[in-house]
Amino acid sequence: MTDSGTTDTIDEPMKGTSKPGSWGDLFGPGRATPAVVLASGVAMYALTVFVTAALMPSIVSDIGGGRYYAWVTTAFLIPSVIASMQVSRLLSRFGASGSYAVAFGLFASGSLAIAVSPVMELLLVGRFVQGFGGGLLAGLGYAVIRAALPERLWTRAAGLVSAMWGVGTLGGPALGGVFANLGWWRHPFVLLMLLSILLGYLGVRALPRDGDRTAARTPMPVGALVSLTLASAAFSVTSILPQGIWTIIGLTAGVALIVGFVLIERNGETTVLPRLTYRRRNPLKWIYLVLAALCAAVMTEMFIPLFGQELGNLNPLMAGFLGATISIGWTVTQLFSVNLTSDAAKRAAIRLGPLAVVAGLIAYGLMQTTDASVITVVGWSVVLIVAGAGIGVAFPHLSVAAMSSTDDEEEGNKAAAGVGTTELIANAVASAVAGILVSLGEPSMLDSARYMAFGIAIIAVLGAVAARFASPVTPPDRLGPKPTRHRE
Numbered sequence: 156m157t158d159s160g161t162t163d164t165i166d167e168p169m170k171g172t173s174k175p176g177s178w179g180d181l182f183g184p185g186r187a188t189p190a191v192v193l194a195s196g197v198a199m200y201a202l203t204v205f206v207t208a209a210l211m212p213s214i215v216s217d218i219g220g221g222r223y224y225a226w227v228t229t230a231f232l233i234p235s236v237i238a239s240m241q242v243s244r245l246l247s248r249f250g251a252s253g254s255y256a257v258a259f260g261l262f263a264s265g266s267l268a269i270a271v272s273p274v275m276e277l278l279l280v281g282r283f284v285q286g287f288g289g290g291l292l293a294g295l296g297y298a299v300i301r302a303a304l305p306e307r308l309w310t311r312a313a314g315l316v317s318a319m320w321g322v323g324t325l326g327g328p329a330l331g332g333v334f335a336n337l338g339w340w341r342h343p344f345v346l347l348m349l350l351s352i353l354l355g356y357l358g359v360r361a362l363p364r365d366g367d368r369t370a371a372r373t374p375m376p377v378g379a380l381v382s383l384t385l386a387s388a389a390f391s392v393t394s395i396l397p398q399g400i401w402t403i404i405g406l407t408a409g410v411a412l413i414v415g416f417v418l419i420e421r422n423g424e425t426t427v428l429p430r431l432t433y434r435r436r437n438p439l440k441w442i443y444l445v446l447a448a449l450c451a452a453v454m455t456e457m458f459i460p461l462f463g464q465e466l467g468n469l470n471p472l473m474a475g476f477l478g479a480t481i482s483i484g485w486t487v488t489q490l491f492s493v494n495l496t497s498d499a500a501k502r503a504a505i506r507l508g509p510l511a512v513v514a515g516l517i518a519y520g521l522m523q524t525t526d527a528s529v530i531t532v533v534g535w536s537v538v539l540i541v542a543g544a545g546i547g548v549a550f551p552h553l554s555v556a557a558m559s560s561t562d563d564e565e566e567g568n569k570a571a572a573g574v575g576t577t578e579l580i581a582n583a584v585a586s587a588v589a590g591i592l593v594s595l596g597e598p599s600m601l602d603s604a605r606y607m608a609f610g611i612a613i614i615a616v617l618g619a620v621a622a623r624f625a626s627p628v629t630p631p632d633r634l635g636p637k638p639t640r641h642r643e
Contacts, residue, residue: 176308181315188361189303192255194315195354196292199262199347201323202330203289204231206343207282208457209331213340220275229391230279231286232583236387238290239579240380240427242298242572245291251299251362258295259355261288263348270344288351294575301558301571302363313554313574314493321486324456325479332475376425379416383427386412387580390587398594406591409584427576429569431561439560439570441625443577445509446553448618449546450578451585452512455611456481458593459539462604467527467535480536484543485550492548501552508549509619513612515542520608525601553625585611 181190207227215221245254265285272278296316304312334343386409393405420426421433431437456478463474495501518538522531558571592610596603 176305176311178311181304181308181311186304186308188357189299190312190315192354192358192361193296193299193303193312194319195350196255196258196358197296197316198319198322199351199354200235200289200293201320202327203266203285203347204228205323205327206331206347207231209328210335210340210343213335213338214278215275217340218272218274218278220278223275223279226279227282228586229388230282231289232391232579232586233384233387234283234286235290235293236576236579236583237380237384238287239294239572239576240383242291242294242575243569244375246295246298246302246568246572250364251295251302252359252364254291254295254299255358255362256355258288258291259351259358261285262292263351263355264288266344266348266351270341270348290575290579293579294572297554297558297574298568298572299362301567306559309555309558310551311493313558314489314551317550317554318486318489320453321479321482324453324482325486328475328479374425376420376423376427378419379423379427382412382416382419383580386410386416387583390584393587393591398591398597402591402595426569428573429561429566431566431570432573437560438625439557439573441621442553442557442560443573444621445505445549445618445625446557446574446577447581448509448615448621449512449550449553450581451588451611451614451618452516452542452546453481453485454582454585454589455516455607457586458589458603458607462523462600463532463535465600466523466525466604467532469532477532477536477539480539481543481546484540484545485547486543488544488547489551493551495552501556504548504552505556505625506619506622508545508547509615509622511545511548512542512615513545513619515539515545516608516612516615520605520612523601523604523608549622556625585614588614 180186211227214227242254245257249257262285265281265283265288268281268284269278272281296319297313300309300312300316330343334340389405389409389412393402393409396402396405420428426432428443429439432439432443459481460474460478463469463477467474467477469477492504495504515538519535519542522534522538524531527535554574557574558567560570561567589607589611592606593603596606
């Protein structure tokens with residue numbers, strides 16, 4: 156995309172000699188509103204995940220449909236994954252401004268449907284629409300950084316956007332809990348609808364409007380989309396099926412479908428991820444794998460409050476704070492990590508981050524015990540913060556490495572949107588895998604906690620291995636000779 160503003164020429168990705176922008180620069184005149192819209196879109200997605208989880212007991216008590224309890228999450232996550240894979244096409248057709256109007260419009264419509272739902276079946280329809288809008292928002296939050304901001308601000312913008320997942324983790328349960336205690340489960344969704352309308356208006360006013368309709372005519376990669384969607388569904392359904400043979404079948408099907416997605420992508424004429432993902436020397440594939448491993452670690456927060464109550468004898472409020480410790484470590488560390496300027500420091504952050512996640516999760520698993528003392532619970536908090544810090548130190552630099560992997564505008568949009576797509580796919584798959592691990596430990600809560608911690612730690616180990624190859628590419632490997640222009 157181009158704009159009439161000052162031109163920023165892309166140089167080597169993550170180049171240490173370029174002067175990085177400051178937080179004041181990011182929130183300066185002409186940039187504050189775009190930054191707020193990008194961050195708020197991701198925050199809306201994260202908030203609704205945790206707000207809904209906190210409200211579900213109240214919802215079932217009011218309108219029934221308890222047998223659909225698990226499908227409320229599935230009906231949100233699967234369309235989110237599908238939508239995130241459409242971000243680059245949406246940007247090509249409508250530009251950043253129009254894309255955000257579509258995304259916030261869908262999110263608002265779904266929120267309204269949920270708020271007025273008299274039965275669970277209609278609520279599930281609302282969750283599907285809301286999830287589709289949320290998936291677009293999550294993907295656009297990274298993809299539009301390239302178009303709306305100069306390159307020197309990409310790292311801080313990526314840090315700001317990814318920090319919104321921590322905001323959702325911290326604020327979602329609290330907001331949902333307050334409204335649940337008041338008996339007003341519909342009100343948060345009305346609030347989400349109104350915020351969506353406001354943010355959509357701001358996005359239309361502040362973001363670039365230009366698109367490329369020619370690019371939008373490229374065929375949709377139907378085979379890859381179907382394969383990845385079915386993989387997400389397979390993992391999600393497996394987490395709620397009886398353990399045993401169904402677990403093996405579900406996991407096998409999910410892995411096979413992901414392998415099928417990769418094979419279809421490698422040989423297809425049109426792809427979900429940019430083509431350079433599959434180039435032999437380009438590190439983009441490794442960048443995405445590390446991002447996925449880091450996101451998988453965050454999904455442990457879905458079960459940590461449960462373990463805090465059952466093994467640490469914590470009340471629900473304190474258990475909720477324990478569950479948010481990974482996000483606290485992630486969010487706080489990220490504020491400092493974005494200040495790294497040299498190539499060597501950024502590479503070190505990318506490689507050390509997954510190792511910190513592995514260490515934190517293994518320590519958490521080893522420290523599990525029944526009737527845990529206060530000191531043990533504090534120890535849990537410390538090692539979980541360490542795990543979160545590993546995410547925070549690496550995530551912004553991985554995001555920018557993906558965005559900077561090409562000079563080609565269309566492929567660059569795909570690479571940036573791929574960050575959000577990877578994040579949502581990892582969330583959907585990892586949340587289901589964590590659920591499976593927890594169920595395998597039943598009826599022992601202690602075994603469930605250990606299985607989950609060690610199982611997700613293994614995924615983080617794979618991320619640590621991939622991080623060795625997720626280094627910035629050299630200019631000859633970048634796709635396309637033309638520099639990109641960005642709004643100043």
